[in-house]
Amino acid sequence: MKSLNVKFIDGGECARAIVLRALSFDYEVREGDTPSVVFFSDDKLAKHKAFRDCLKIYVAIEYNYPNYGLCDYSLGFLPLSTSKNLRLPVYTWEDKGSELVKGENEWKNVIQSKDKFCAFVVSNGNKNRTWKRISFFHKLSNYKRIDSGGSFLNNVGHRVDDKLAFYKPYKFVLTFENQKNPWYTTEKLVHAMLSRCVPIYWGNSRIAEDFNPKSFINVGDFKNDEEAIQYIMKVDEDLALFEKYIKEPFFYGNKPNEFFNIERLRNFLSHAIEGPRNRREFFGYIPFKLLDIKKRIQPYYEKVLR
Structure with missing residues (x-):
């Protein structure tokens, strides 16, 4: 079994359990400060930027659009029409689909x-x-x-x-x-x-x-x-x-919906890690910023309409 060094940072720790479970099928996973894969989220400290020469996978905790200028792949809420993203809602992270049956x-x-x-x-x-x-x-x-x-x-x-x-x-x-x-x-x-x-x-x-x-x-x-x-x-x-x-x-x-299927996450991560590295998008921050602006305006807009 291959060894894989990973790091969870900037809020990416929230999805740690389910990600480690999916990776464990194919890798002997070690966590440390010399990772080949970094899982990060939206912490304002943005410590993930210190890790430059590694695969970066963004984990959406809040309702955010992935910034593909900073990450190679993403796990999030949105069903984006790109192979870079896997829809993995927060409600799946505790991996309790069978307990809901x-x-x-x-x-x-x-x-x-x-x-x-x-x-x-x-x-x-x-x-x-x-x-x-x-x-x-x-x-x-x-x-x-x-x-x-x-x-x-x-x-x-x-x-x-x-x-x-x-x-x-x-x-x-x-x-x-x-x-x-x-x-x-x-x-x-x-x-x-x-x-x-x-x-x-x-x-x-x-x-x-x-x-x-x-x-x-x-x-x-x-x-x-x-x-x-x-x-x-x-x-x-x-x-x-x-x-x-x-x-x-x-x-x-x-029967649990498809998002609880651990094989789905396993296959996505395997493709991200073993496949060719995506080229980061120069303007990848634009959809992220537009959605962020919408989120900031939305509460005031809804109050006006109520």
Whole structure:
């Protein structure tokens, strides 16, 4: 088996576990400061620039376009029409696709375990970027208390250490992304699913391409927040309707979607490492900058339209 020296830096560490698993099929991997492959993300310190003569693979944590002036390949949210990119959403990084597959009769025990209304765990309280999430939290709280266990809007007296365990007794979990962007789905939705709660979701307008939309409540499908909240109240009060959500598989056909397939990532990385090196794009920063500008403007634009 070939040896491979790698480095995770500038936030690329977040995808370390799943990347190492994919590489382990073909390489004896060592981590250190003399890498042949660097996995990096968006940390402003940009320490990856110190590593010049190596293959660079960008890992998108936020909703960003890869800067192909700085990297050779990318792992991210966007389904780009280039062989340089592999769509690998954050929600796959914990590699728990099999745990999202529902057992035939598990719903019976799940129903019995749900004796609380709704949970919420977030740390990002940026009012400009996450105003939608904050607003909905307060609106839904007018119906019933939402137990918030994160560092932001905490009302349980402490920051929860085990998010999944915290979620277990709740019927619903508020799983809003920071912003509304197509294909951008983080771990928030999957964490609620792993605890067998009904996610109350908002964010990725194309979420139904990845998950069965009958297994969660998508606030984006309603005319406004008030209509969504009226429906949540209905599901909360109607046991048969709630059971219907609990019985629905998270995936179409109750099988993990393609993005959980480790062979897919293995083949992509093998091609990147063994194939000819891509020429870095001189103007590769332009799509990155344009998307960055859009992200900065979007919260203010959405506030005007609401």
